[in-house]
Amino acid sequence: MKTANDTFLISFLQRFDQHPFDVKLHGKTHHIGKGNPAFVVDFREGIESKELLTSTSLALGEAYMKRTMEIEGDLFFALDHFLGQMGQFSTDYGKLKKLLFSSQSKKNQEKEVTSHYDIGNEFYSLWLDETMSYSCGYFKNETSTLYEAQCDKVERILKKLYLKSDMELLDIGCGWGYLLIRAAKEYGVKAHGITLSKEQKKEFEKQIEAEGLTGRVTVELMDYRELEKSGRTFDRVVSVGMLEHVGRPNYELFIKNVNAVLKPEGLFLLHYISALKEYPGDPWIKKYIFPGGMIPSLREMLHIMAEYNFYTLDVESLRRHYYRTLRCWEENFTKHRKEIEIRMGGEFTRMWELYLAACAATFHNGIIDLDQILISKGVNNDLPMTRWY
DSSP, X not given: OOOHHHHHHHHHHTTOOSSOEEEEETTEEEEESXXXXXXXXXXSSOOOHHHXXXXXXXXXXXXXXXXXXXXXSOHHHHHHHHGXXXXXXXXXXXXXXXXXXXXXXXXXXXXXXXXXXXXOHHHHHTTXXXXXXXXXXXXXXXXXXXXXXXXXXXHHHHHHXXXXXXXXXXXXXXXTSHHHHHHHHHHOOEEEEEESOHHHHHHHHHHHHHTTOBTTEEEEEOOGGGSXXXXXXXXXXXXXXXXXXXXXXXHHHHHXXXXXXXXXXXXXXXXXXXXXXXXXXXXXXXXXXXXXXXXXXXXXXXXXXXXXXXXXXXXXXXXXXXXXHHHHHHHHHHHTHHHHHHHHOHHXXXXXXXXXXXXXXXXXXXXXXXXXXXXXXXXXXXXXSSOOO
16 A cells, blocks of 8 residues: 555655666555666565655665665666766765764774774785775776786886885775785885774784885884874885775864874875765765775865965866776675675575665765875975876
């Protein structure tokens, strides 16, 4: 029997009419948009109107996770068409205040970060490439594999940093350490990484020993806020995919700590997911994937850097590279889906396949971007005048 909530759900979905699709609900099929349906959304259960209005993202995301909603057809294809209309989503910021604006304390942010990265190295190894790089690759060629793209990404970053033998390099949020190991092996630098993830640190230490780099490459559990009082200084600083965990109120604190450890004329490369404008983030992503995550805009980061006499040498957008990276991850995830479901459970598996496909769609639609910024602390006249990398 048709209910008021069913009527509201169909009416609500009519706003997403840029691309035609069908909706199945309680045995009836409803057509949205004009033309042949590109995919079908099958609701096994209805959704309360208040849930859709509080957060469209949460309501639909949770329905998919719990199998009360299925997509007939390719999940990415459906999301690519649907998420291009995110302006039609409803978000009640008042009701979602605690979720969208969580505590920026050191203790809480450590808890939020480790909730994502300490899921288990075995899980990530199933769908990342051999370098265990969990960030945007750089696809130099149409035929590049994910592994080649991640190797080329690291090579490009190291070239931008203009490294020389015995320089000291700091990686803030070093992950599993591939970038620092390559920097030490290929450029002869002394490399140091900091992370909040015990799982990543444990694996990184194994790699340091296996590569014979003990004493040349080091890693420690450290919050970026402790850098200023560490007393250490570095010729180069890099941070890849970590700024998204800092939170808008702490962006300046992050740059302040980089400034404290970067030597005069030193180079800093910042690689992070960005947005065109400032916004508090997606409720579903914040609840299930990246608690406390916040995407900075390019303009707000450049504004802060100017206050610390940081000169911007180059800004590169890698948006389409991240789209392609995510599609590769999604493909790898699908190949190991049965194994992941046995290990992690059905709801977790659907949550992550939704996350990977949705992120690919948001990059493809330009909702989010990836900026790689090269900065010098003060004026550096010793660098090549051209883009040497």
